[in-house]
Amino acid sequence: MRRMKNLIGLVGLSMVVACGGAQTQSAEHGSAGGSEHASGSEHASGHAHPGHGGQGMHHDFSDVERFAAMFDDPERDEWQRPDEVVALLQLTPxxxxxxxxxxxxxxxxxxxxxxxDAGRVLALDVEPAMVAHMQTRFQDARLSNIEAGVVAGDDPGLEPDSVDRILIVDTWHHLDDRGAYAAKLAQALRPGGFVLVVDFTQESPHGPPVARRLLATAVAQELQAGGLAARVIEDESLPYQYVVRADKTAAP
Ligand SMILES: C[S@@+](CC[C@H](N)C(=O)[O-])C[C@H]1O[C@@H](n2cnc3c(N)ncnc32)[C@H](O)[C@@H]1O
Incomplete structure (x- = not known):
């Protein structure tokens, strides 16, 4: 936990998890017809909206049970291709x-x-209910090299030069002031480290409303604005998402 600074607070395993609430807002990972992975459904719900004064699409992710059914739907694996995404991170023990x-x-x-076992995974999220859910999940699965923590919406809460890789999947479009956020990511990366942003294409049948999606080239520009050397990865096979890699550059 030394490597995470300014975490709003690690949610204890005993915390009451806000699962199973009666909210009906749309989500991002469902199939067409009623979730954020259903194109445009957030606009109809009235629960998703552009960032208040920021760039990001703000969304309520507190109904963990509902989102778990979407995010962890086994059918997601076919298009999400988690093995390929993780391979692109080039992680070593x-x-x-x-x-x-x-x-x-x-x-x-x-x-x-x-x-x-010698490595660490920092599973960070702005939504405390998600973090509480993850802590229970990782404890049940005996995944002892993972730490889940709550972070502020405008700060990844990472110490300078503390991490080798940063993965951001279907989340970049939720952030405000992304250039400034990218600068914080750059600071957190160790030399040789890089960020991988995975997000939905304009054509994807899944994802947020098309108007809220970001082009891969725009994401690369935002990462560049933070001082990272960004490029769209071309040789990947994800059907509905693009991948942008942003490397920490050598200090001037
Ligand atoms: C569509 S979900 C994606 C979850 C996960 N990456 C996946 O692929 O299954 C977006 C997640 O980003 C979180 N989130 C939104 N804004 C955030 C921010 N500013 N900082 C950290 N997490 C944020 C939400 O709480 C939500 O859990």
Whole structure:
């Protein structure tokens, strides 16, 4: 936990998890017809909206049970291709990787295996109910090299030069002031480290409303604005998402 600074607070395992609430807002990972992975459904729900004065699409992710059914739907694996995403991170045993906007922890078992017992996975999210859910999940699965923590919406809460990789899946479009956020990511990376942003294409049948999606080139520009050397990865096979890699550059 030394490597995470300014965490709003690690949610104790005994915390009451806000699962099973009666909220009906849309989500991002469902199939067409009623979730954020259903194109445009957030606009109809009235629960998703552009950032208040910021760039990001703000969304209520506190109904963990509802989102877990979407994010951890086994059918997601076919298009999400978590093995391929994690392979693109080029993790080695002992590495430290942060998953920002980790949600229900969909990627964490893959990341945990990739870094091994000597490595660490920091599963970070702005939503306390998600973090509480992840803590229970990782404890039940005996994944001891993962730490889940709550972070502020405008700060990944990572110490300078503290992590080798940062994974951000389907979350970049939720952030405000992304250039400034990218600068914080750059500071958190160790030399040789990089960020991987995975988000939905304009054509994807899943994802937020098309108007809220970001082009890969725009994401690369935002990461560049933070001082990272960003490029769109071309040789990947994800059907509905693009991947942008942003490397820490050598200090001037
Ligand atoms: C669509 S979900 C993606 C979850 C996960 N990455 C996955 O692929 O299954 C977006 C997640 O990002 C989180 N989130 C939104 N804004 C955030 C921010 N500013 N900082 C950290 N997490 C954020 C939400 O709480 C939610 O859990």
């Amino acid at each position: 002992g590495a430290i990787v942060a998953d920002l906007g980790a949600g229900t922890g969909y990627f964490e078992s893959y990341l945990s295996s990739a870094v091994g």
